[in-house]
Amino acid sequence: MNKKIEDLKLLEKLTLSKKLFFQEASKVIVGQKEILDLMLIAILARGHSLLVGVPGLAKTLIIQTLSEVLDLKFKRIQFTPDLMPSDITGTELIDINQENGMRSFRFFKGPVFANIVLADEVNRTPPKTQAALLEAMQEHKVTAGGNSYKLEEPFFVLATQNPIEQEGTYPLPEAQLDRFMFNLKIEYPDLGDEIKIVRNTTSQGKEKVNSALTKNEIITYQELVRRVPVSDNIVNYAVKIVAATRPISSNLDFIKNSVSWGAGPRASQYLVLAAKAKALLDGRPTPEIKDIQYLIPPILRHRVLPNFNAEAEGLKIDDILENLIKSFPE
Numbered sequence: 001m002n003k004k005i006e007d008l009k010l011l012e013k014l015t016l017s018k019k020l021f022f023q024e025a026s027k028v029i030v031g032q033k034e035i036l037d038l039m040l041i042a043i044l045a046r047g048h049s050l051l052v053g054v055p056g057l058a059k060t061l062i063i064q065t066l067s068e069v070l071d072l073k074f075k076r077i078q079f080t081p082d083l084m085p086s087d088i089t090g091t092e093l094i095d096i097n098q099e100n101g102m103r104s105f106r107f108f109k110g111p112v113f114a115n116i117v118l119a120d121e122v123n124r125t126p127p128k129t130q131a132a133l134l135e136a137m138q139e140h141k142v143t144a145g146g147n148s149y150k151l152e153e154p155f156f157v158l159a160t161q162n163p164i165e166q167e168g169t170y171p172l173p174e175a176q177l178d179r180f181m182f183n184l185k186i187e188y189p190d191l192g193d194e195i196k197i198v199r200n201t202t203s204q205g206k207e208k209v210n211s212a213l214t215k216n217e218i219i220t221y222q223e224l225v226r227r228v229p230v231s232d233n234i235v236n237y238a239v240k241i242v243a244a245t246r247p248i249s250s251n252l253d254f255i256k257n258s259v260s261w262g263a264g265p266r267a268s269q270y271l272v273l274a275a276k277a278k279a280l281l282d283g284r285p286t287p288e289i290k291d292i293q294y295l296i297p298p299i300l301r302h303r304v305l306p307n308f309n310a311e312a313e314g315l316k317i318d319d320i321l322e323n324l325i326k327s328f329p330e
Contacts, residue, residue, distance in 0.1 A: 017212055022036065024209050027208075028065045028209060035186060036066075043156060044222055046222055047182065050159045053187070054186075057186045059160045063118045072114075079119060081124060085128065085129050089110045093108055112133070117155075121160060133157060136151060153219060182299060183298055183301040230272060231286065234289065238272050238275070245259065245324065259305065263304055264303070275288075296325055
């Protein structure tokens with residue numbers, strides 16, 4: 001009983017922290033409330049996010065502001081064709097002891113040793129280098145020279161990708177795409193927001209952002225998310241939705257006709273985990289069907305592959321997912 005009372009107090013505190021988070025983030029970021037909301041959900045659910053949008057939509061600024069508001073150590077890696085795996089994870093170099101002249105190998109940590117790692121234009125580097133992030137994203141550790149080095153918690157990879165410029169890019173391996181909880185589409189701002197952006201960025205002053213959450217509070221809330229109770233019908237709904245995206249077993253004709261392959265079990269796990277985090281952030285003690293429906297596009301967008309029929313009919317992945325949600329009413 002004491003634990004339940006503690007959790008309810010944490011829930012109240014989280015609601016206040018969320019309000020402060022948006023208050024501080026809005027000093028720098030104009031609009032993009034849904035994107036910030038989803039990124040906060042991913043952080044509480046211990047998930048990574050891929051941000052896709054054309055240049056100039058403040059993808060990097062959003063991530064940098066996020067690290068400031070959450071008071072987390074931030075590192076940026078600019079992915080380029082000549083980037084090597086050791087440029088991300090770190091490398092072993094010969095270290096000379098100044099006192100006795102003895103030589104030994106010492107591991108020098110790379111930029112992945114941070115709380116928030118921005119993988120900028122992640123599709124601009126070859127798969128060999130992209131794969132250097134896999135262990136860090138899944139296991140929260142780095143292996144070098146036969147030794148494993150734990151990454152500091154909390155740890156998140158937030159990657160950006162440009163959807164229009166494909167020259168000199170490498171498609172992300174499916175195994176790496178699946179490690180991202182969310183695929184977030186950054187859209188153009190509306191007219192009012194764009195006017196405000198131009199005013200803010202062409203004047204002399206710059207707003208100072210204060211911390212809304214501490215590192216330890218984030219870890220505490222992550223543990224709280226895991227303790228959130230979830231009913232069987234919510235889990236069943238998430239699993240049925242994901243299973244329905246697989247053409248080989250789906251009983252939906254539009255899936256069989258327009259999808260090459262569907263999502264795996266990790267998608268079901270992420271739907272339930274993210275729904276728990278969303279419920280807490282909304283001040284509710286347990287998730288509802290509407291939470292799963294809200295999270296279907298960002299979680300399944302990069303896990304369901306449309307086929308040639310879909311392309312010929314002009315069907316986008318978001319159209320397919322919208323039809324999927326309609327096929328499974330609340």
